[in-house]
């Protein structure tokens with residue numbers, strides 16, 4: 599898990615300065631009424647961090663390996679991420695992922711295959727959930743960062 603924790607730290611180190619430099623005024627712009635603004639995408643990544651934090655810790659604990667899914671559009675709508683200042687979203691995203699990289703490092707080897715049942719899907723091992731978390735993170739960061747490059 600050390601490699602994955604390190605990978606997550608490199609993602610933060612690459613993205614955080616770039617996110618901080620982006621023009622705050624443009625971040626709430628919605629390309630279409632049903633499309634997310636960059637603030638909403640970053641908010642969605644914070645939601646993903648919060649949900650996966652629960653999974654990472656609880657799966658090691660092996661007490662509750664049954665996890666709810668979360669309705670991502672509802673989470674974004676209810677929290678109104680667009681009303682938050684861009685630097686606050688960036689700071690929370692960065693700090694949360696810094697903490698998660700530590701949590702990932704703490705996962706003992708014998709817990710890597712702990713089964714995780716998420717929603718009605720077939721169970722997947724914890725290490726798959728963690729790798730999928732990073733895949734999802736990269737995917738959305740690309741959306742936020744590439745367009746401004």
Ligand code: NI
Pocket residue numbers: 642670734738
């Ligand atoms: Ni997503």
